[in-house]
Amino acid sequence: MTETPPDFLDVDGTAIAFRHLDGKEPGIVWLGGFRSDMLGTKAETLSDWAERHGRAFLRHDYSGHGESGGAFADGTISKWLTESLAVFRKFTHGRQILVGSSMGAWIALRMVEELRKSGEGERIGGLVLLAPAPDFVSELMEPQLTEAQRRDLREKGFFEEPSEYSPEPNVYTRALFEDGRKNRVMTGPIDTHCPIHILQGLADPDVPHSHALKLVSCLPADDVTLSLIPEGDHRLSRPQDLDMLLRAVEAISAQVG
Template identity: 40%
Template sequence: MADTAYLDGPNARLAYVHTPGDGPTVVFLSGYKSDMEGTKAVHLEAWAKARGRAYLRLDYSGHGQSGGAFEAGCIGDWAADAQAVIESATEGPLLLVGSSMGGWIGSLLTQRLAGRVAGFVGIAAAPDFTEDGFWAGFSEEERRKVMEEGVTYLPSAYGDPYAVTKRLIEDGRDNLVLRAPLPMPFPVRLMQGSADEAVTRETALRLFDHIDSPDLRLSFVKGADHRFSEPENLAMIEAAIAEIGG
C-alpha cells in the first residue's frame, strides 16, 4: 500500500494516498464525515493496484488525517480541497468516483476539471443535500437555530450527530448542481440502493435527469443500503469503472 502524503491545501494540510499506474487515474471522493480509510476507498485501491491502474484517495479538510475542523468546512471548501490534491498529485485523464457527498463534489469537479474528466461513477450520490435534505427537512425551530446560533445537530445512523452550520447551508446554495443541466460529455454510471435511508431514489432520478451525457445509466440495486459496500456492491463499482475507464 502506498504511503500517505500531505499537501498544504487551500483550507488546511491535506492527506492523500496516490498509487501510480496507467490512466485514467481513478479518484475516489468520499462522503460527509467519511474519509479515505472507508471500505470502498481502500477496496478500490487494492483493485486498481492489482490491475496497474493509477488511483487516488484523499481526505477533505476536517476529515480523516487532514487538518482543520469539520464544523468549519463546507461543500465549496471540500471541493477546492479535492481539486487541489488532484491537480498536485495527478496528470492526464481522470475517472471520478463519488460516494454520497462525494457524488456532489464529483459533479462540481466534472465542471471545474472539464478538460480532464473521462468518466464519472456516482454511488448513492447526494447532490444538493444541504438544501434539499437538511434545510428542506428542518423545522422552523431548527432553521432559526442554525441561522441565528450558527449550528444545529442532527442524529446520524452512521456515528456521531451531524453538525449542520449556517456556513454549510449558505455555501451549499452557491454550489447547487440540480437546478440547471449538468454537462458531462463522457460515460457516466450512477448506482443507488433501494434500502438507502440517507439518499432517496428521487434524488438519484433528479441527478439522472440533470446530467447531459451521451452514455448515462442509472442502476437501482434491490436491498442495498447507503454504504453500498457489500461484496456484490463493490463488484458492481469495479465493473462500472472497468467499463467506462478502459
C-alpha cells in the same frame, strides 16, 4: 486498513492527507462522502483493485475528515471542492475517472464544472457516482428542517443530530447551508461530456432513489447508466455492491482507455 501513513498537501494552510498509487491511465480518483474518510471499505476496495491492475489511484480526506487537518465545523462544499481540485491538479496526469460517494458525487460534479471553466474538461474521462447526493443541503435537508433546527441555525449558527455511522454527532452549520445553495448543480442541464454510471440503493434511508432519477434528468447529453439496487442501503458496501462498483469502474476504464 492501509498501514502506510498518508502524505500531506498544504491547501490554504490546512494539511490535506492523501494516498497515491502510480499507474496507467485513466487513473481513478476517489471522493468520499460527508463525515467519511479515505480508509473506508469502498476506497480500500478500489485501492486494492487499482494496485492489482497497475492503475493510478488517488484518494484524500477533506479538511476536518479522517487524517486531514482542520475542523469539520469549518467545512463547506466550496472549501472541500478547493481541496479536491488542488489534490487532483497536483497528483494526477492525463484522463481520470472520478468515483464519488454521496456528497463526493456533488464534489465530483462541481469539479467537472470548474475544470471545464479552466479549459481542463478533457481531464475527466468518466464518472461513477454512488448514492449521489448533489445539492443535498437544499434539496434533501432544508425542506425537512424542524423549527428547532431552523432556530439553532439562526441563533447558534449550527445544529447537531445523531449519526448512524459515527459516535460523534453530525454538525450542520449555517455556512454549510448558505454555501451549499451557491454550489447547486441540479438547476438545469449538467454538461460533463463523459460516460457516467450511477449506483443507487432502493433501501437508502438518506438519499431517496428519486434524487438519482432527478440527477439523471439533468444529464440529457451524456451516456448515463443508472443501476438501482433493490436492497442496497446508503453505504453500498456489501460484497455484491462492491462487485458492482468495480464492474462499473472497469467498464468505464475500458470505454475511456
